Amino acid sequence: MSFNHDHLLGIEPLAPSDITTLLDLADQYAALNRRDVKHTDALAGLTQINMFFENSTRTQASFEIAGKRLGADVMSMAMQASSIKKGETLIDTAMTLNAMHPDLLVVRHPQSGAVDLLAQKVNCAVLNAGDGRHEHPTQALLDALTIRRAKGRLHRLNIAICGDIAHSRVARSNILLLGKMENRIRLIGPPTLMPSRIAEFGVEVYDDMARGLDGVDVVMMLRLQRERMDGGFIPSEREYYHRYGLDAEKLAHARDDAIVMHPGPMNRGVEIDGELADDINRSVIQEQVEMGVAVRMAAMDLLARRLRSRRSNAGKPTEVMV
Ligand code: NCD
Numbered sequence: 359m360s361f362n363h364d365h366l367l368g369i370e371p372l373a374p375s376d377i378t379t380l381l382d383l384a385d386q387y388a389a390l391n392r393r394d395v396k397h398t399d400a401l402a403g404l405t406q407i408n409m410f411f412e413n414s415t416r417t418q419a420s421f422e423i424a425g426k427r428l429g430a431d432v433m434s435m436a437m438q439a440s441s442i443k444k445g446e447t448l449i450d451t452a453m454t455l456n457a458m459h460p461d462l463l464v465v466r467h468p469q470s471g472a473v474d475l476l477a478q479k480v481n482c483a484v485l486n487a488g489d490g491r492h493e494h495p496t497q498a499l500l501d502a503l504t505i506r507r508a509k510g511r512l513h514r515l516n517i518a519i520c521g522d523i524a525h526s527r528v529a530r531s532n533i534l535l536l537g538k539m540e541n542r543i544r545l546i547g548p549p550t551l552m553p554s555r556i557a558e559f560g561v562e563v564y565d566d567m568a569r570g571l572d573g574v575d576v577v578m579m580l581r582l583q584r585e586r587m588d589g590g591f592i593p594s595e596r597e598y599y600h601r602y603g604l605d606a607e608k609l610a611h612a613r614d615d616a617i618v619m620h621p622g623p624m625n626r627g628v629e630i631d632g633e634l635a636d637d638i639n640r641s642v643i644q645e646q647v648e649m650g651v652a653v654r655m656a657a658m659d660l661l662a663r664r665l666r667s668r669r670s671n672a673g674k675p676t677e678v679m680v
Contacts, residue, residue: 361660364668365477365484368493369534377535381503381512384649384656388503391427391652400659401430404461408434409451410487411467416622416647417487417496421464424654428662430462448472449479456480461665462658465489470527483661485654491527491586497621498531500653502539504646505576508617513540517576518612520546520567521602521629522591524553525583528621532578533559546570547602550591567602571611578619579604579629595628605631609640617642 361379363371390396406425410418418434425432448467455463456479463484465473470490477484488494506512517536523529523545536543543561545552556563564570571577582592592598604618618634618641626632635641 361664363661364664365486366495366657366661367474367477367484367486369495369498369531369538370493372495372535372538374538377499377502377539380499380653380656380660381506383659384499384503384652385507387427387655387659388507388649388652391648391655396427397429398427399429400655401425401428401462401662404430404662405459406430406432406462406464406658407455407458407460408432408464408487409437409455409466410434411437411465411472412488414466414487416650417466420647420650421485421487421496421654424651424658425462427651428655428658430658448476452476452479456482462661483658483665485657485661488527491525491530491583493531493534494527495531496650496654496657497528498535499657500646500650501528501532501578501619501621502535503649503653504619504642505617507645507649508642509575515541515576516544516574517541517578518544518546518571518574519578519580520570520604521580522551522582523547523556523580524551524591525586526580529580533561537561544570544574548592548598567604567608568611571608571616574612574616576617576619577604577609577612579624580621581624581629595625599628603627603629603631604634606634609634616640619643619646621646 361376408418408421422432422434460482463482464487465476466487467473467489470492473486473489486493486495502512519529533543537560544564545561546564546567549565620630620643624630635643
């Protein structure tokens, strides 16, 4: 099995076999993370820099912990406070960092496409930690690992993604990944929060939770991405919760063993009932966070193997064995 990518910029370029390779390795790291001693030396000697141009709690912490457990020298830069814009300034920042010889660069940016642009300017491995409403590949991978562990498989499942699809990079990466793995995807949300031409992605679209959730195996809720809305997309939070917020009554339409997911941060009482979010018999929200560290360890390990073999065979085509 092989993983032949220099960067992790999105789910789009990945083959189903790449996804399986990454999830299999992440399962091993999930086991390591449950042990008392959680260290390996997969990234020993390498430098990882985290650049988050947008607020983040779990993703930034997760990448930082992942790098440290793999033995990398990890530095997180505080980008939010500065007024950096896309374009020249972003590239200048990238070039400055590049001169310090980092090996892995983890980047979150409010502009779609900014991380791809940056990857073209540096000679280290770049991981996209979320760019605008474009992609958030490690989130989709950790969701996939959580689903695979809960359901015992990652194909032929009925999966509902609910809420603010239009502004969500989580939805976009998940639609790509779950589609590649041959699942049936339903999108549920108000028409104002549904991207135009979404049917081209081979999904079913519903604006009614009861109908959309009927018989599904997985219910994935999304946050209302207010920071990306420039007008009135919903009448009121109360009305939104009434129609689209997940509670026990709406969940009753799904399969009895359906799992409930949310990428966080969640707004209790807006997208999801607080009690349901905490119900360990239905909700896998904490497992998602746990799997996040394992998936990021796997992604950085695979990219570092590729980086090392590229450097030692400079110029020759490489194949990384896993
Ligand atoms: C998501 C993101 O930033 O795109 N959060 C996350 O990474 N866990 C989803 C969100 O912000 O709603």
